[in-house]
Amino acid sequence: MVLVTLILGSSALLAIIVAVWVLLRNRALESEVLRDVLTGVGNRRGFEEFVGGLPDGTSLAVVMIDFDRFKQINDRYGHASGDEALVRVAAALHESATASYGDRARVFRLGGDEFVLSIEGADVLHASAVVERARGNVSMVLRRHERELTISCGIACSPTHCNDVSELLNYADRALYHAKRQGRDRTIIYSPTxxxxxxxxxxxxxxxxxxxxxxxxxxxxxxxxxx
The missing domain is CATH 1.20.5 (Single alpha-helices involved in coiled-coils or other helix-helix interfaces)
Incomplete structure (x- = not known):
């Protein structure tokens, strides 16, 4: 009787262990699907799932970030060097944002050399401070590796500019467009004008x-x- 109980107990324990392993493995796979393979930050799908899970009325700053003349880096130094720059910039962005906002700040790579930074609870003033610190860190990191590369940024905030996250992204993208038009290597805050x-x-x-x-x-x- 005792032997039967031990056998059944071992089987139940094994089943629990397997179930926990499967659960953790599935979570790990889900996490991998939401991350950019090259840089380790979130990818476009990760960003979409993140904003889709935000409750209505969330105070959020969205920053669209794009490299200036990134193609020249690839053409001059090769794609491996371009990939290295992407990794270093992603790390600099993450470090700059999380230094002030912890896990409320997230970096996502939407594709190519385009990133988006989201900061929960940040207004225009605080988001601008984070972005300027990030731009300084990016410039410092790349100069250290003999790469002349700058970034342009566009900022939009909820509820200051709108309450719809998808529209907020469009506003930030429009601000980024104007940063490029005005000479690159700068940050523009969205304005209806x-x-x-x-x-x-x-x-x-x-x-x-x-x-x-x-x-x-x-x-x-x-x-x-x-x-």
Whole structure:
């Protein structure tokens, strides 16, 4: 009877051990799926799952980050050097953000040389301070390895700019676009006036196209008249 009990007890213990192992293994696999293989930070899917799990009304700063002229690094030093730069920048971003906000700050690589930094509970002022510290750290790390590379950043915050996270990402991306247009190696905070700047630029482009078309039409008419 005692022997039977021991056997059954051993079987039950083994079953528990196997179940726990399977659970931990599945969690590890899920974690791997949400992480970027190269840099070790979260990937695009990880970011989507993270923001999808945020409760409504969460105070959140989103920072879109992009390397400036990253293609030149790959072309000049090779893709291995470019990958090394990505790894070092991801580490510098993570260190800079978590130094102030701990696990409330997360870094994700969306793809290529594009990253996004999310900081729960940060307003525009504090997010800007984190980003500028990160930009300084990135520059220092890359100079140490003889790589001249800078980053441009765009910031948008909830609820300051909007409450919808997907829209917040669009706003941060728009701010990043303007950081690139204004000379790179800088941070731009989203503002509704950025839409006005885009509208003005589009209007100028349309007017230029119309003027060119009109000029071409006049030239064609003159050529036809003198033919």
């Amino acid at each position: 950025l839409f006005d700047v885009d509208a003005e630029r589009d209007s100028r482009n349309i007017l230029r196209i119309l003027a060119d078309a009109l000029g071409a039409a006049v030239d064609a008419k003159d050529a036809y008249t003198h033919a």
